[in-house]
Amino acid sequence: MFAERVDAFLGDFFRLYPVAATAAGNHAHDGEWPNLTDAGQADRLACIDEWTAELDAMPDASLTPDDRIDRDLLISELAALRFDETELREAQWDPLGYIYLLGGGIFPLLAREFAPLPVRLASVASRLERLPAVLTAARSQLGRINERPVSKLHLDMAMRQLPGIGSLADDALAQAAAAASDPAVAALQPRLEAAAAKAHKALDSFGRYLKTDLKPRSHGEGRLGRDLFGRKLRHTFRTNLTDEQILTQARQEYEAVREEMIRIARRIWKEWVPGQPLPTAASEGSQVAADQKVVGRVTSAIGKAHHPGAELVDACKESYGDIVEFCKRKNLIGVPDEPLEIDWTPPFLREFAGAMLDSPGPLDKGQKTFYFVTPPPDDWNAEQIESFLAEENDRQLALTTIHEGTPGHYLQLVYSNRCPSVVRAVFGSGVFVEGWAVYVTQVMMDMGFHADDPALLLIHWKFYLRAITNAMIDVGIHAGSMTEAEAMELMVKGGFQEESEARKKWDRARLTSTQLSTYFVGSMEMWNLEKERRYRLAAASRDPRGASAVPEPRLVGGFGKTPGFTYKEHLESVIAHGSPPIPLIRRILLGE
Numbered sequence: 001m002f003a004e005r006v007d008a009f010l011g012d013f014f015r016l017y018p019v020a021a022t023a024a025g026n027h028a029h030d031g032e033w034p035n036l037t038d039a040g041q042a043d044r045l046a047c048i049d050e051w052t053a054e055l056d057a058m059p060d061a062s063l064t065p066d067d068r069i070d071r072d073l074l075i076s077e078l079a080a081l082r083f084d085e086t087e088l089r090e091a092q093w094d095p096l097g098y099i100y101l102l103g104g105g106i107f108p109l110l111a112r113e114f115a116p117l118p119v120r121l122a123s124v125a126s127r128l129e130r131l132p133a134v135l136t137a138a139r140s141q142l143g144r145i146n147e148r149p150v151s152k153l154h155l156d157m158a159m160r161q162l163p164g165i166g167s168l169a170d171d172a173l174a175q176a177a178a179a180a181s182d183p184a185v186a187a188l189q190p191r192l193e194a195a196a197a198k199a200h201k202a203l204d205s206f207g208r209y210l211k212t213d214l215k216p217r218s219h220g221e222g223r224l225g226r227d228l229f230g231r232k233l234r235h236t237f238r239t240n241l242t243d244e245q246i247l248t249q250a251r252q253e254y255e256a257v258r259e260e261m262i263r264i265a266r267r268i269w270k271e272w273v274p275g276q277p278l279p280t281a282a283s284e285g286s287q288v289a290a291d292q293k294v295v296g297r298v299t300s301a302i303g304k305a306h307h308p309g310a311e312l313v314d315a316c317k318e319s320y321g322d323i324v325e326f327c328k329r330k331n332l333i334g335v336p337d338e339p340l341e342i343d344w345t346p347p348f349l350r351e352f353a354g355a356m357l358d359s360p361g362p363l364d365k366g367q368k369t370f371y372f373v374t375p376p377p378d379d380w381n382a383e384q385i386e387s388f389l390a391e392e393n394d395r396q397l398a399l400t401t402i403h404e405g406t407p408g409h410y411l412q413l414v415y416s417n418r419c420p421s422v423v424r425a426v427f428g429s430g431v432f433v434e435g436w437a438v439y440v441t442q443v444m445m446d447m448g449f450h451a452d453d454p455a456l457l458l459i460h461w462k463f464y465l466r467a468i469t470n471a472m473i474d475v476g477i478h479a480g481s482m483t484e485a486e487a488m489e490l491m492v493k494g495g496f497q498e499e500s501e502a503r504k505k506w507d508r509a510r511l512t513s514t515q516l517s518t519y520f521v522g523s524m525e526m527w528n529l530e531k532e533r534r535y536r537l538a539a540a541s542r543d544p545r546g547a548s549a550v551p552e553p554r555l556v557g558g559f560g561k562t563p564g565f566t567y568k569e570h571l572e573s574v575i576a577h578g579s580p581p582i583p584l585i586r587r588i589l590l591g592e
């Protein structure tokens with residue numbers, strides 16, 4: 001009975017959110033866009049309310065434990081959807097969201113071979129034909145909230161990325177031309193060419209609208225404000241976690257990690273800064289200044305060991321093979337056979353992140369996962385490019401590849417897509433996904449990945465410190481009044497980041513909200529889960545020390561051996577249940 005209602009729910013959800021359907025691997029609506037008019041919103045809200053009422057009315061006694069998890073997850077997803085539609089209302093003040101919608105609707109149809117090319121190109125043609133209606137609806141929505149004007153930053157980024165959508169239309173034409181010997185493709189070409197021309201015309205018109213009409217009216221900053229940010233936090237984390245609690249924990253970790261970085265940098269100073277005296281309080285005027293110089297000089301020297309920008313993809317491929325071999329040798333976790341393709345980030349996504357993973361939906365089977373690497377922007381000068389590459393140095397690339405690849409996002413999402421619960425596979429939590437990737441990178445270090453290279457460990461702590469400062473600027477911007485100068489000082493001086501990386505993060509923090517906190521908060525929750533499982537296993541073991549056999553680590557991770565605990569069993573059990581919100585995975589594994 002419950003499974004039938006889940007199928008009915010998914011049918012409604014995929015119909016109303018067709019781009020989400022494509023991402024999940026349901027291809028019944030691949031030629032459609034969501035209805036972005038007021039009537040479309042009314043339909044979505046009515047559906048949200050109907051399903052919320054039905055799911056709320058289901059008694060626990062009628063459901064299995066797994067069904068109750070799935071029901072509660074669906075209820076929380078519906079609440080988040082309603083919040084997005086009625087309170088956050090990004091469609092009225094965020095033009096960039098439309099670029100992501102269009103790119104997310106077209107790119108997977110071209111990149112993933114889930115169906116023969118003629119079928120996928122027909123869906124592309126249909127979406128290109130309907131693209132003008134999406135942009136017409138966008139015009140009717142943007143700028144409607146007087147108290148929250150359109151964000152100028154989001155608008156500027158939208159104008160920069162809009163040409164990338166036209167490039168996707170051109171890519172579709174190129175794929176069709178390359179396969180013109182296929183009669184089905186040849187028959188489709190005239191329609192596709194007409195649809196692409198129609199889309200280009202609409203995109204050009206929309207670009208002029210953004211520049212000449214909307215830009216003069218775009219006075220917003222994109223900051224949510226503490227009240228709205230707090231409400232969004234509850235939907236992001238599915239808990240009552242507050243911005244003050246995030247900041248308190250982040251500040252504690254910030255101080256501890258910086259102290260460890262200073263210790264390591266002092267230890268390896270002679271190797272990386274040969275012939276130079278070690279800075280002291282006397283030579284620099286204060287201990288703080290001396291410590292800052294030690295870490296800055298050492299990390300700067302390490303940053304010079306990097307590949308040229310054009311070779312970043314090849315460097316990631318080489319590093320990935322090394323990482324997989326380590327996981328297998330340590331029997332850390334089962335490594336999947338599903339294909340992973342490492343390639344350059346599509347242009348329309350390049351303002352969002354430096355590296356990212358694009359995984360096939362749980363309903364698509366046997367499809368490749370993309371690990372995208374972003375090159376330095378074409379319009380940067382030599383100094384900016386060098387700063388970028390110093391941040392993405394060879395050791396950082398290895399850590400990023402763990403985070404994005406194995407045993408990070410790629411591996412976790414492969415396991416997630418195998419989960420028998422379609423609900424948990426489709427409605428993944430970003431807190432779980434990002435938290436896992438940060439957490440498991442530390443696990444790799446604890447297990448001895450390149451343990452003979454203290455420079456890698458130093459860069460690892462710098463990488464983790466980035467997750468901490470991400471949360472701090474996320475809260476500072478959206479729940480406070482953090483300025484650009486304050487954010488840059490925190491990241492560059494406090495977090496030892498290159499200025500180019502910090503500048504992009506400042507933009508990203510204003511373009512998003514709550515997302516940058518998911519890395520740090522999610523990783524803390526993952527460590528809390530591991531710690532609790534260690535306590536329980538040690539208490540149940542024959543070891544006379546019981547739970548006291550689990551030490552309190554000096555820094556995050558680093559627990560050492562615990563009676564009854566093995567990483568392979570623990571890691572695989574955590575990611576075997578989809579990607580649910582942290583409170584639900586605790587219910588599954590701990591019975592809470």
